[in-house]
Amino acid sequence: MPNLSIVAIACLFACPALANAALVIDGRPDEAEWENAHRYADFRVVVPYTLGEPTLPTEALLLSTPDGIAVAFINTHPPEVPRLKPRLERDQSRASDHVNFIIDFDGDGRVGYGYSVLLSGSIADYVVTNETSFNYDWNGDWRSAVHETDEGWTVEMLIPWSAVAMRGSDTPSRLVKVHFDRVLGTTRERSGAPPAAASRGRFVSDFAPLEIPQYRRASFHVFPYLTAQQDFVDDDRDYKLGADLFWKPSAGFQLSAALNPDFGQVEADELVVNFDAIETLFTDRRPFFTENQGFFDLHTPDDGQLIYTRRIGGASDDGSGRAADIDAALKVNGSFGSLGYGALAAQEADDAGRSFYAARLLRSLGPALSVGWLGTYAERPALDRDANVQTFDLSLRPGPQWRVDAQLLASAVKTGEVSTRGDGAWARVKWTPTDGWQHEVEALHFGRDLDFNDMGYQRRPGLNQLQATTEYVHRAAAGNARLRATRWRAKAQARSNDDGEALPGVLRLTQTSDFRSGASLQFDLTLESAGIDDLISRGNGDWERPARQRLIVTHRTPVQRHWQLRSELHVFEAGLGGTAVGEKFMLDWFPRDDFNLQLRVEPLHPGDWLVWERGREFGRYRRRMHIYGVDANWFPGRKHEFRLKAQWLAVDAREGRGYRLEGGTLAATGERLPDFAVNSFGLQLRYRYEFAPRSDLYLVYSRGGTLTTEGDPQSSFDLLEEALQLRDADQFLAKLRFRF
Incomplete structure (x- = not known):
């Protein structure tokens, strides 16, 4: 039994002073204190x-209290306007009436924390970095409530002062930047105050500045967890015990620690069968790695990430293919005046266990300029390899129409006795001269030896890229026009590798029409010039790839009573030539507020497909692909959730012919290659019971696997029947995680 004095001390930090709180978070902003709140009523369609x-009119209120930042929304919604209020899992995306509050606690445009509340009472939270990069992996500590009447609905939120680490926490007041918006579920109309929009390239920088009183609030939370797993394949049982700890003595400092953290067994990744030379990027839902991670979240062009947390506890370097166990991890975030700092360390278990370290400094030099440094180090004993990466970044906002971002990178990697050093740099300028126009120019250089993949995610080294983007939005003049707005976007990209060889250039033209009903129609045409593909053979020679085109047509219907459909048509050139056609259908069905279902169907009709086999050897096949999924959610009570998620992915390759790469050209060898199929299936049944705030019990059954077979071609029915028998994994998991 824990020492009662320790529990009492912890409660002084962790338990909000609800007994003496002036505000009751019940969804009704009717207390007298709200009369002194800052009010935002000039919402505009964004x-x-x-x-x-x-x-529909919306009013937002913000009030700084000793317990935290209180926010309220007053949403006019007369009975004749349909309401859409499905209950959803946390962070689940479906058409719904909801409101969002996003706050930049430091007021410097670097990181925004978003809090979303649905009319049903469901919530979502996220972090916005690099102006427009939304990450829903983060789950914050906050409270909310909804109250509904015939004429509308109201929302209250309370975000504790201990929610995130902030700079300048010792002053009596702080300058924050805020944004409020409301979404109508049936038409997808989003109105915001101030009228900032992520589609404009600048988002967090356009929030409204606000000076509010600042209060100190300490917190100390320990989240022990226990899992019990039954493996039906190996007839084995496994028990695991660990904990996450979050200590924040002040708003300017937070320490996070994890002992034997789990790898998110209650979450299911999307099925992927990847034959490309570029690795698939996955998200990370582990609490330790999402808490205050926005400070370390530095991206590069070409979809790079300087810290990719899935590396920690990812596939072990011992070659077993299993996920590495993590002994412990530690993270510190804090600030001294205008200087923010952070450090991250993690150690994996066993002799092959890797060590990961990162440190970050960020200095604000006024409202328009900030400079930063990030250093990472990864030690991989099983590979006799260590990697050191150093980056310097700059963000300049000389005026409301301009934003400049730049970064310098350097890496030093040692494998055995061989050492390599690489460097890189990029810069991006955004200009928004009017409400209708926006422009962006970006230049990038990655040296051939630049490598930040040991702790980050890098699609490729040896890249020179110049990119220009322009966009124009035309708004309907008539208030009752069927078409609300049309957007045209053009992106041109010239690329070469570090040897001066031209990579395929890109011209992408996009036209989007948004209708007043909530429907949308988009045409996306991509033209790629001929150029060198220097990745496809994994370092065994360059392929002079011919020009290619791709057309994607996307249509989203308005909400029709209890359903909404999104459909896509893909027409593209692949392999060595020829046209492939694929469709994608996403049906959302919500017959009741407590039940929703999403069906996903993605057939790819037979088309040309090129597969690297080994060395300079390739196979050319005629490919079919099936992707089907179902995601069903039922909420029998306020604290109970049932989820069924099933996915099937099958690739059927036929009529294989051998090709060899010689002198930049793929020439037929005359070899017949056997037909093959890759079949992958995943099923998860999950029950969640939230018995206290941020305290959950999970019961999860999972089954699935992947199988590659050669031989006679199979019908779609045979492939599905085979998939349902896959049993690489077959397990039941019980997980208890609670806040102490």
Whole structure:
């Protein structure tokens, strides 16, 4: 039994002073204190970006209290306007009436924390970095409530002062930047105050500045967890015990620690069968690695990430293919005045266990300029390898129409007795001269030896890229026009590798029409010039790839009573030539507020497919692909959730012929290659019971696997029947995680 004095001390930090709180978070902003709140009533339509008057009025309130930042929304919604209020899992995306509050606690445009509340009471939270990069992996500590009437609905939120680490926490007041928005579920109209929009390239920088009183609030939380797993394949049982600890003595400092953290067994990744030379990028839902991670979240062009937390506890370097166990991890975030700092360390178990370290400094030099440094180090004893990466970054906002971002990178990697050093740099300038126009120019250089993949995610080294983007939005002049707005976007990209060889250039033209009903129609045409593909053979020679084109047509219907459909048509050139056609259908069905279902169907009709086999050897096949999924959610009570998620992915390759790469050209060898199929299936049944705030019991059954077979071609029915028998994994898991 824990020492009662320790529990009492912990409660002084962790337990909010609800007994003496002036505000009761019940969804009704009717206390007298709200009369002194800052009010935001000038909402403008930002999706589509028309800046017109919204269909329904909204008012937002913000009040700084000793317990935290209190926010309220007053949403007019008369009975004749349909309401969409499905109950959803946390962070689940479906058409719904909801509100968002996003706050930049440091007021410097670097990181925004978003809090979303649905009319049903469901919530979502996320972090916005690099102006427009949304990450829903983060789950914050906050409270909310909804109250509904015939004429509308109201929301209250309370975000504790201990929610995140902030700079300048010792002053009596702080300058924050805030944004409020509301989404109508049936038409997808989004209105915001101020009228900032992520589609404009600048988002967090356009939030409204606000000076509010600042209060100190300490917190100390320990989240022990226990899992019990039954493996039905190996007839084995496994028990695991660990904990996450979060200590924040002040708003300017937070320490996070994890002992034997789990790898998120209650979450299911999307099925992927990847034959490409570029690794698939996955998200990370582990609490330790999402808490205050926005400070370390530095991206590069070409979809790079300087810290990719899935590396920690990822596939072990011992060659077993299993996920590495993590002994412990530690993270520190804090600030001294205008200087923010952070450090991250993690150690994996066993002799092959890797060590990961990162440190970050960020200095604000006024409201328009900030500079930073990030260093990472990864030690991989099983490979006799260590990697050191250093980066310097700059963000300049000389005015409301301009933003400049730049970064310098350097890496030093040693494998055995061989050492390599690489460097890189990139810069991006965004200019928004009017509400209708925006432009962006980006230049990048990655040296051939630049390598930040040991702790980060890098699609490729040896890249020179110049990219220009321009966008224009035309708004409907008539308030009752069927078409609300049309957006045209053009992106041109010239690329070469570090040997001066031209990589395929890209011209992408996009036209989007948003209708008043909530429907949308988009045409996306991509033209790629001929150029060198220097990745396809994994270092065994370059292929002079011919020019290619791709057309994607996307249509989203308005909400029709209890359903909504999104459909896509893909027409593209692949392999050595020829046209492939694929479709994608996403059906959302919500017959009741407590039940929703999403069906996903993605057939790819037979088309040309090129597969690297080994060395300079390739196979050319005629490919079919099936991707089907179902995601069903039932909420029998406020604290109970049932989820069924099933996915099937099958690739059927036929009529294989051998090709060899010689002198930049793929020449037929005359060899017949056997037909093959890759079949992958995953099923998860999950029950979640939230018995206290941030305290959950999970019961999860999972089954699935992947199988590659050669031989006679199989029908779609045979492939599905085979998939349902896959049993690489077959297990039941019980997990208890609670806040102490």
